[in-house]
Amino acid sequence: MNYVISDLCFFKDEMMETTNILYIGRHPEILETVIRLINANENWNGVGVMNDEEAKEIFLKKDFSIVLLGSGIQEESEAELCAFFKNKNPNIRIVQHYGGGSGLLKSEILLALGNTK
Amino acid sequence: MENTDKIIDGAITNSVLHKSNTRGHANHGWLESYHTFSFANYQNPERMNFGVLRVLNDDRVSQGMGFGKHPHDNMEIISIPLEGDLEHQDSMGNTTVIKEGDIQAMSAGTGIFHSEYNKNKDQLVKFLQIWIYPNKKNVTPRYDQITLDLNDRHNKLQQILSPNPEDEGVWIHQDAWFHIGKFDKDFSTSYELKKPGNGIYAFVLKGDFTIGNIALNERDGLGIWDTNTIKITANSANAEILLMEVPMQL
Numbered sequence: 001m002n003y004v005i006s007d008l009c010f011f012k013d014e015m016m017e018t019t020n021i022l023y024i025g026r027h028p029e030i031l032e033t034v035i036r037l038i039n040a041n042e043n044w045n046g047v048g049v050m051n052d053e054e055a056k057e058i059f060l061k062k063d064f065s066i067v068l069l070g071s072g073i074q075e076e077s078e079a080e081l082c083a084f085f086k087n088k089n090p091n092i093r094i095v096q097h098y099g100g101g102s103g104l105l106k107s108e109i110l111l112a113l114g115n116t117k
Numbered sequence: 118m119e120n121t122d123k124i125i126d127g128a129i130t131n132s133v134l135h136k137s138n139t140r141g142h143a144n145h146g147w148l149e150s151y152h153t154f155s156f157a158n159y160q161n162p163e164r165m166n167f168g169v170l171r172v173l174n175d176d177r178v179s180q181g182m183g184f185g186k187h188p189h190d191n192m193e194i195i196s197i198p199l200e201g202d203l204e205h206q207d208s209m210g211n212t213t214v215i216k217e218g219d220i221q222a223m224s225a226g227t228g229i230f231h232s233e234y235n236k237n238k239d240q241l242v243k244f245l246q247i248w249i250y251p252n253k254k255n256v257t258p259r260y261d262q263i264t265l266d267l268n269d270r271h272n273k274l275q276q277i278l279s280p281n282p283e284d285e286g287v288w289i290h291q292d293a294w295f296h297i298g299k300f301d302k303d304f305s306t307s308y309e310l311k312k313p314g315n316g317i318y319a320f321v322l323k324g325d326f327t328i329g330n331i332a333l334n335e336r337d338g339l340g341i342w343d344t345n346t347i348k349i350t351a352n353s354a355n356a357e358i359l360l361m362e363v364p365m366q367l
Binding site: 026027029033072106111 | 160248
């Protein structure tokens with residue numbers, strides 16, 4: 001089968017599709033570390049915020065696949081954020097992230113994406 | 118990696134066997150690590166956790182090397198040195214050394230930073246890094262370490278961790294109990310689970326054992342659930358085993 005250059009560019013974009021990940025956490029240094037680790041993967045784009053209003057605002061502006069809930073988020077905030085995200089995007093995957101900037105981050109993201117290879 | 122877990126039928130049901138040579142392996146030069154459960158670049162959907170036991174890393178750190186300052190949150194982190202000395206520093210102001218016979222527990226809670234280095238320039242350090250999901254999120258971070266009496270585990274199970282600050286060993290924010298036993302050949306004992314619904318994960322530190330009808334060798338792991346008691350027999354001299362009783366649900 002023959003492909004023209006535009007087809008190949010299309011395939012490349014499809015294969016290299018970026019996954020946008022929103023991380024919310026109250027600890028600035030952990031937030032910075034988690035975002036750095038997410039962005040070390042070429043197909044993942046991490047955005048980190050510390051407060052709920054900012055999280056909601058940015059969620060409406062970008063097409064996120066996963067929301068990671070980090071440390072320090074109290075139950076009421078968590079419930080309100082989850083309801084907001086689900087209301088705006090019923091397919092959003094919301095994951096409780098444990099362990100800070102750790103070896104679990106990749107597992108949690110891959111599991112949420114349904115891809116554990 | 119091919120999944121080689123075996124569900125055992127027979128005298129023990131509801132169990133999972135992780136042979137030592139089926140664990141994930143990473144060699145970073147300064148750090149050689151065997152992962153019982155998925156961790157970092159080792160991803161195996163069949164090996165994610167055993168109840169709230171999420172990480173069981175069997176680490177060897179080169180002389181003078183170690184884990185630089187890095188953060189954790191919302192995890193109960195237990196370190197058990199098997200050989201050598203680890204130098205610990207953390208954001209709570211602790212600077213300590215843990216050695217064989219000690220156990221260290223950290224509740225990461227709302228967030229901590231720490232580093233762990235091999236203190237010695239002439240000796241490898243070997244230690245177990247164990248992570249347990251907490252039963253309470255966003256707790257105030259805390260650090261604890263104790264020195265255990267190694268004689269207290271000869272032909273008996275020595276409790277080294279519990280959920281209770283007043284009980285033997287260190288404590289964590291989870292309904293988990295850890296014990297270590299060092300047995301003579303053919304010595305047998307039983308372990309009664311402390312809490313209904315909990316499971317137990319046995320990890321062989323040295324030698325050979327039989328639990329129920331299942332033979333275990335060094336660094337094999339066996340998880341058992343839906344049981345109240347297990348029978349353990351040492352099949353070699355100075356055989357050493359770590360038992361981790363943990364809730365099966367987060």
